[in-house]
Amino acid sequence: MARPREFNEDKALEGAMNVFWAHGYEGASLPELLKGMGLTRGSLYKAYKDKKSLFINILHRYDEAEVEKATQLLGDENLKDGLDRIDKLFASVLSAIEQEDYRGCLLCSAAAGPAHNDKQISEAVHGLLNKMKSGFEIALKDSSQHAELSKERLGQLADLLLTQYVGLRILSRSQASKETLKRSISSLMILLNSEKE
Amino acid sequence: MARPREFNEDKALEGAMNVFWAHGYEGASLPELLKGMGLTRGSLYKAYKDKKSLFINILHRYDEAEVEKATQLLGDENLKDGLDRIDKLFASVLSAIEQEDYRGCLLCSAAAGPAHNDKQISEAVHGLLNKMKSGFEIALKDSSQHAELSKERLGQLADLLLTQYVGLRILSRSQASKETLKRSISSLMILLNSEKE
DNA sequence: AGCATTAGGAACCAATTGGTACAAAACACA
DNA sequence: TGTGTTTTGTACCAATTGGTTCCTAATGCT
Numbered sequence: 001m002a003r004p005r006e007f008n009e010d011k012a013l014e015g016a017m018n019v020f021w022a023h024g025y026e027g028a029s030l031p032e033l034l035k036g037m038g039l040t041r042g043s044l045y046k047a048y049k050d051k052k053s054l055f056i057n058i059l060h061r062y063d064e065a066e067v068e069k070a071t072q073l074l075g076d077e078n079l080k081d082g083l084d085r086i087d088k089l090f091a092s093v094l095s096a097i098e099q100e101d102y103r104g105c106l107l108c109s110a111a112a113g114p115a116h117n118d119k120q121i122s123e124a125v126h127g128l129l130n131k132m133k134s135g136f137e138i139a140l141k142d143s144s145q146h147a148e149l150s151k152e153r154l155g156q157l158a159d160l161l162l163t164q165y166v167g168l169r170i171l172s173r174s175q176a177s178k179e180t181l182k183r184s185i186s187s188l189m190i191l192l193n194s195e196k197e
Numbered sequence: 198m199a200r201p202r203e204f205n206e207d208k209a210l211e212g213a214m215n216v217f218w219a220h221g222y223e224g225a226s227l228p229e230l231l232k233g234m235g236l237t238r239g240s241l242y243k244a245y246k247d248k249k250s251l252f253i254n255i256l257h258r259y260d261e262a263e264v265e266k267a268t269q270l271l272g273d274e275n276l277k278d279g280l281d282r283i284d285k286l287f288a289s290v291l292s293a294i295e296q297e298d299y300r301g302c303l304l305c306s307a308a309a310g311p312a313h314n315d316k317q318i319s320e321a322v323h324g325l326l327n328k329m330k331s332g333f334e335i336a337l338k339d340s341s342q343h344a345e346l347s348k349e350r351l352g353q354l355a356d357l358l359l360t361q362y363v364g365l366r367i368l369s370r371s372q373a374s375k376e377t378l379k380r381s382i383s384s385l386m387i388l389l390n391s392e393k394e
Numbered sequence: 395a396g397c398a399t400t401a402g403g404a405a406c407c408a409a410t411t412g413g414t415a416c417a418a419a420a421c422a423c424a
Numbered sequence: 425t426g427t428g429t430t431t432t433g434t435a436c437c438a439a440t441t442g443g444t445t446c447c448t449a450a451t452g453c454t
Contacts, residue, residue: 002430003420024310026223030412040433041413047431051412102313111371112309113221116299125371159377160361160384167364174308174322180356187357191388199400200450227442237403238443244401248442 009047012037017058017065021106025055025114025121052118059124062106067128071135082142083192086161090168090185097172097181104173107132108166129162136161145195157192164188202244209234214255214262218303222252222311222318249315256321259303264325268332279339280389283358287365287382294369294378301370304329305363326359333358342392354389361385 015036019028030051034044048054070089079085096103107128115122136158140146146154168181212233216225227248231241245251267286276282293300304325312319333355337343343351365378 002422002428003432004422005431006420007431024313027314029410031410042415042432042434045413104309104313108367109309111373112301112306112367115371116221116301117224122372126373129368129371129373156380156384156387159381160388162377163361163364163368163381163385164357165364166367167360167362170305170309170363170367171326171360174312174326175319176308176323176326180359183353184356184360187353190353191357191392195388195391199398199452200402201452202401203450204401226440228440239402239404239445242443 005047007037007039007043012039013058013061016054017061017106020055020058021062021103021109024109052120055114056120056124059107059110059121059128063128063131066105067107067131071131071138074135074139077142080142081144082139083145083189085139085142086136086192087189089165090189093165093168093172094178094181094185097178102172102175105166105169108169109173111166112170129166132165133158133162145193161188204234204236204240206244209236210255210258213251214258214303217252217255218259218300218306221306249317252311253317253321256304256307256318256325260325260328263302264304264328268328268335271332271336274339277339278341279336280342280386282336282339283333283389284386287362287386290362290365290369291375291378291382294375299370299372302363302366305366306370308363309367326363329362330355330359333362342390358385 015038016033019033019036022028023032028051030041030044033051033054034040037044044054048057073089073092074082074085076085079088107125110121111125111129115125137154140149140154140157140161146157149157164184168184171181171184212235213230216230216233220226220229225248227238227241230248230251231237234241241251245254270286270289271279271282273282276285304322307318308322308326312322334351337346337351337354337358343354346354361381365381368378368381
């Protein structure tokens with residue numbers, strides 16, 4: 001019926017995600033986005049309305065790509081003990097900065113930044129944060145040491161883990177030392193492990 | 198030897214701190230800063246060189262004002278048990294959002310934002326984060342349940358508390374629900390309290 | 395009183411910001 | 425082969441960004 005898209009939407013969104021991930025929402029300029037996406041202004045505004053809509057789009061993509069990966073891990077039944085999954089998730093945070101990837105987490109940066117002012121963004125952010133929390137809850141339910149805890153207590157612990165996750169990734173982005181993160185993580189895991197009925 | 202300043206430097210810096218606190222480093226525009234400080238461009242650039250230098254200045258002020266308050270609390274010997282001090286500090290985070298103050302923490306926002314790109318800012322940020330960590334260490338040393346722990350273990354726990362502090366304040370800024378923060382905090386305090394030798 | 399020195403304030407600046415208009419190009423379908 | 429529809433890309437836009445210039449005003453010291 002009409003001229004078809006020339007650009008690969010998937011590649012374009014991938015590029016946009018990387019730019020937002022590296023520079024944050026406000027820090028990502030239009031020219032940078034265009035370059036990263038490999039298209040021109042006209043196409044961008046026709047396809048994605050404006051910068052904010054694009055960003056919300058990207059948050060969904062970050063969900064499908066990264067958040068999903070995290071929650072899958074937290075629910076992965078190949079690791080029988082949920083605590084091992086949590087351990088593995090935090091290990092991946094550590095491994096990112098070991099590979100000198102200091103971008104942190106797009107979601108956490110969004111929580112620190114535009115979610116403060118913008119309702120749409122903050123709603124999207126809270127949705128994803130909640131998804132992370134649910135992931136932690138599932139992992140805890142599969143932890144031999146925590147399975148018997150009350151629903152309230154599990155929720156409490158899940159919120160603790162969420163806070164920890166956000167804190168770690170913000171510290172990563174500020175280029176805190178690997179040792180700091182490592183200590184923080186083992187500290188939490190020790191406390192979690194030592195919890196007995 | 199020359200014309201004296203007309204503006205009250207203290208008030209001006211206070212104003213600048215509030216603007217940065219509310220909008221973040223990149224989000225604070227020159228006009229906003231000028232209005233908040235009650236002076237004009239000429240004076241600002243004469244007195245503080247440029248926006249970045251002003252911000253670093255403000256980080257020091259935030260140190261003297263807020264970080265100092267926190268570390269004082271963490272070292273306050275009127276509260277004999279260090280755990281009570283930690284509890285009180287986290288309670289103050291909660292009380293901020295109960296009063297609908299969603300600004301979070303200037304330091305934590307700086308960690309999430311400009312500290313990622315700028316060496317000077319990231320150094321200042323790390324200095325203050327370390328100060329917070331030391332505060333937590335002191336409080337732990339005065340905790341009946343933790344005093345006997347090894348130096349390494351105390352440092353570990355202090356890093357955990359720092360991570361939690363950052364996470365909480367970022368979540369505050371994103372307007373996470375009071376309940377989430379409350380659960381996260383009690384969870385942490387329970388784990389900390391349950392630790393026995 | 396006069397001079398050196400500094401603060402204050404407005405006008406000005408180039409560069410960049412996000413966003414739009416519009417014409418040319420590419421296709422689908424008849 | 426046309427015709428309608430949609431994508432592209434360029435040129436353009438006003439507004440805002442952080443930053444500078446420069447003249448005037450106010451002061452301290454001699």
